Amino acid sequence: MLASGSKGNSIFISDGNTAVLLDAGLSGAEIERRLKSRGLSPADxxxxxxxxxHGDHIRGVGVLSRRFDLPVYMSRKTARAGSSRLGKIHDSMIKHFECGAEFAINTLKFRPFSLSHDAEDPAGFTVRQNGTKIGIATDLGIATRMVKTHLKDCSLxxxxxxHDPEMLMNGPYPWHLxxxxxxxxxxxSNQESKELLAEIRHERLSHVILAHLSETNNTVRKALSVVGEALNHCKTRLSVARQDRCGEIFKVGG
Structure with a gap:
């Protein structure tokens, strides 16, 4: 996890042969700096x-694609909705996917699935390689049956x-927000995340990373305490992705 939160999101995924950046919501320079801190480069x-x-997911996409000749995978609706933020990306560098249809980027297999979020065509993903499956769902208002189905049987x-509902309602946000x-x-919310995790947890789930914590309406302690209740008596490790610094890098299938 390079970054997670309302100021920018980015996840580095690699199996040692293929390396993909899921979202680039920081500036290109900041993503390059964070990759460098882990001995990596956008050229990798x-x-x-x-x-x-949304800007906290695509801010650096266009500049990184242009600077390092990187193809960008996204749905057609997302490409249209984000065109002004992305800037000019050559047509040959844009690869479209559809939710529900698996596709491969070299040795990694991705399956996007629809999420309930206020964007044109928001997607979560599962990633498979060598029998390892990771699931990613970080911007969603409800956990639908389809989301639960896709997130079952993940290793990560x-x-x-x-957010914590009480902090949100008593906090400084205007009512419409x-x-x-x-x-x-x-x-x-933390509670909704706990309820989802309680339904899909299993003995081979080794690690859960909590993401997109609000800096205003949540705390690391609250998130770990509430969501952790779903993992009582489990060996699954629980951690939190941060906005201000890189987290751990996991090698898929390694």
């Missing part, structure tokens, strides 16, 4: 994958735990 990437068109989960966060197309 094979592609950028885009979940949806990256899951949204955006509080409603947006709580809406079915908004963001999962």
């Amino acid at each position: 990437l094979d592609a950028i994958l885009v979940s949806h068109e 989960l990256i899951l949204e735990a955006n 509080k409603q947006r966060v709580r809406d079915r197309t908004g963001h999962l």
